[in-house]
Amino acid sequence: MLKYIIKRILMLIPVLIGVSIIVFLIMRVFSPDPAPIVLGQHATQEAAEAWRQANGLNDPIYLQYWHYLQGALTGNLGTSYYTKTPVIKEIMARFPATIELAVVAIILASFFGILIGVISAVKKNSIFDNAGMLLALIGVSMPIFWLGILLIIFFSGTLHWLPSNGRINPLLEPIHITGFYLIDSLITGNISAFADALRHLILPASALAMYSMAIITRMTRSSMLDTLQQDFIRTARAKGIAEGRVIVRHGLRNGLIPIVTVIGLQLGSLLGGAVLTETVFSWPGIGAYTVTCILKSDFPVVQGVVLLVAAIFVLVNLIVDVIYAFLDPRIKYSKKEV
């Protein structure tokens, strides 16, 4: 198992090299020249030329990439063209906000998705099933920014129950230790900060969770419908086990693999930054920021973010594979299968 994990982590290297080459080429071929954007419209040709020279953009692409790779291997991903801050710092300032939002959203989505999916499967074709499937249909088809705006209008605007933007009331901001406000506020025993951070999370996390929840609901339902037809469920009933236990301990426990797969995929994509949600809720995460950087041709930042997201995707998939082995004793990762 450990060997398998190490091998999978080593496989990250070719993945990251491939991804970095692609994003490097795309940025340089399709993005507008950053020089006039950085220097302003009124900069002279000479100044722009000098800026390009200074930032190495006049070198042949393969040489630029070589320099980038050398930097990356020593942990230097370059600096932002605009803020002159190291890319790593820029990312670290925003990424915890994205992770916090994504994790809370995936927890919400998994909890409600599995709950509704199981009920729908057990009460197949009943009113509960129909209501659950309608909710799932709404979830996959409703544009997320629209849902976000509705939530803001209703819960912030009309009812004044919940805040609609930012991560926390700035006056309550906890000391940055991990960058996750929920954790930082707990570590420092700052309960009011914790409560405020949680209140700020509810609306964006709900908006963000909706789509994933719908996907998880559907997968849970179909997986449970299949599992509950299996012979061992009949065996469990014949043993006199209470129905609830049959459904959860025997049914859900067996139907979990495809559900964990979609949860992993959803988490991977949420961690890449939820651009629309972050924009609607002024959430200071990586997604909205990256879009701005793409528009401004801030090459080093975009490259850094894409590498990070690719690495996270690979790691989340690895974690899912490891969870498989715990869920199903028939799955063994031997050397041959790698």
Added chain:
Amino acid sequence: MLLEVKNLSTEFQLKRGIIKAVDDISFTLDKGEILAIVGESGSGKSVTSHSIMGLLQKPGRISGGEILFKSRNLNKLSRKELQKIRGNQISMIFQEPMTSLNPVWRIKDQIIESITTHMQVSQKEALARTIAMLDTVGIPSPAQRANDYPHQMSGGMRQRVMTAMALACGPELLIADEPTTALDVTIQAQILELLYRMREKFQMAVLLITHDLGVVSEAADRVIVMYCGKIMEEADVRSLFTRPLHPYTVGLLQSIPQIDDDSDKRLYMIKGMVPNPLTMPPGCPFSDRCDHSMERCTKEMPELKEIAGQKVRCFLFEEGEGGGLGAK
């Protein structure tokens, strides 16, 4: 009387019509007795056993009759009360040993679950009982194998585990629905031998369901022959093999492969096919496959008649003993 099934009917209401999978069957089972139900695939044997266990799945439902277990009507019990009986006083082994065990649970946990559901014992005692049970059903080094997952065992071993699980709480009635069908011949004999031994050891009654009359001759005390949801013949095992009455029973007996037979003789098969349960013809359901079919057979349903301690549903025996297949 341990089990008394009275006029049980079970039907499946489908969009295309109603399937009467079990049609007005009655039988009894005494303490310690082995009663076999025999019939081709689709004759309603599994539906009978599921009706008794309360395991019918929609759209199946019991449409009439009573299932009296120790004088309590199982069909009238609440789900909770039924759960107390299932796996405890009545338990069941299924046809498919490969898929009937939960693939992600260790076998010991599956048996322990049965025990702790019905008995007030500690985990430790339950484990000890589990290992003892695995030993009883003939699993070598049971303490180690108890930690196995089902996929680490062969079909025969899994059926032994199923048996151990079914017997774990000391049931008074064991329903075995084709327990050997999915196994190869040598393993089949071992499992039958095991059931027989367990019956002796625990003094339980067994409802042995099979499509194979060969299995019946080795294990059963009494036999019910079922066809299209109806009982066609009922007899003690000796009479059934020496003096089968119903042409269907005769056909089934002739289709048992004989090991000492000349090998160039083709195996006998009853001609024709089981009728479609949705378009069941009036009259005897076997009439279109029967060599002795008369005009009357296609129009009227014969009654189940008693003839010298044997029951048969066939017009050949309307006039009582002396009629019928005669010297056959």
